[in-house]
Amino acid sequence: MECVITVDGVRKRYWRRGPWVLDGVDLAIEPGVVTVIVAGNGIGKSTLLRIVAGAALPTSGRVIGRPDIVGYVPERAPAAIRMTARQYLTHIGRIRGMAPRDIRNRTDELAERLKLVPGPDVPISSLSKGNGQKVAVMQAFLVEPRLLVVDEPATGLDAPATAELTRLIAEAEHHGAAILMSAHQSAVPAGGRLHRLADGKIVGETGRGMRVVLRATRSGMSTKDFAGRADVLVDEPGQVMLHTDDPDKLLLWALAEGWSLVEAKP
Structure with a gap:
């Protein structure tokens, strides 16, 4: 049985005696549910998502119940990677215990679904911003995630790729993944459980x-x-x-x- 992932009193600041970016965040992320953090720029939502995904450490507090398989789509993908998309995804797939054939097939499938141009066999550094972001999406879905964290899903993607990402997220939700997303302005997805982040805290569920x-x-x-x-x-x-x-x-x-x-x- 899947467990609820609990964010317990998470606080974060980037230097000693600096301002608190997060100041006691409590949040439950349930399996098979899309949880959405809504906030403006500079409020701390990306920081919160990195902590939940395990890509950053909190100053205090903890995340309880984080599963072994986490898919994380950052708001901006690294652009200076010299490896090709296929080489990069092969490396990620090996870390996640995938067989070479499975990595190759899944890479080709995702490249086709997201319309990666000109394909997975060119250096990531030569891709456009939008296609580089597609590679970031692909690595998050190489293995079916048990926790999926997506920061600003529409950032950098064209309309067809955004629609395909929405379908990938829906598939993960259907398979029981716990999903945490951040959204800004009209990028807020339909459905889901919305929470507003303000002054470093979750200030309440907004309802449906x-x-x-x-x-x-x-x-x-x-x-x-x-x-x-x-x-x-x-x-x-x-x-x-x-x-x-x-x-x-x-x-x-x-x-x-x-x-x-x-x-x-x-």
Whole structure:
């Protein structure tokens, strides 16, 4: 039986007496569930995901129940690797105990699904940013992960590759993987269990109502106007993402006040 992965009081700062990037994060990541961390830039969501994946250590606190097989897709893939994508993935596959034939077949399958151009047999350093990010996706899915951590899934990928990554994530969810993702603004996926990160802490589960993205149509419009009407997930200049359990009421008010609807998702 798969276990819940528990983030227990995790704190992180990068130098002694420096500010806390994470300041006591508690979180449960359940098998077969997509858990999404929503926050703006510089809030600490990438730091949290690296710690959960085992790619970074917390200053204090711990992650309990992390499985042996972790797939981690970073927000930005390393670009200076001289190996070809196939050589790199062969190295990763060997570390994970895969047979050479299985590595080769899985590499070819993922390269085809993600439309890696010009293919897996050129140096990663010569690939475009988007195709380099596809290699980062491929290494996370070489072996079926029991924990999948994906940082900003749409970053650097074109629309077809983003759609294919969504299918790969859905397959992992179907097979019982615990999935942790970060998202920003309209990249928040439909479904999943959303949590907001603010001031170094998880400030609550947002639930499964409606996520609404609105754009300001004139200067002086403020997200403070939404206080008591909706939960502000992401606040950017000129645009805001909200969570509401009563989207009809919110939209009627927001449109009357001059906000423009960008997107609404369950």
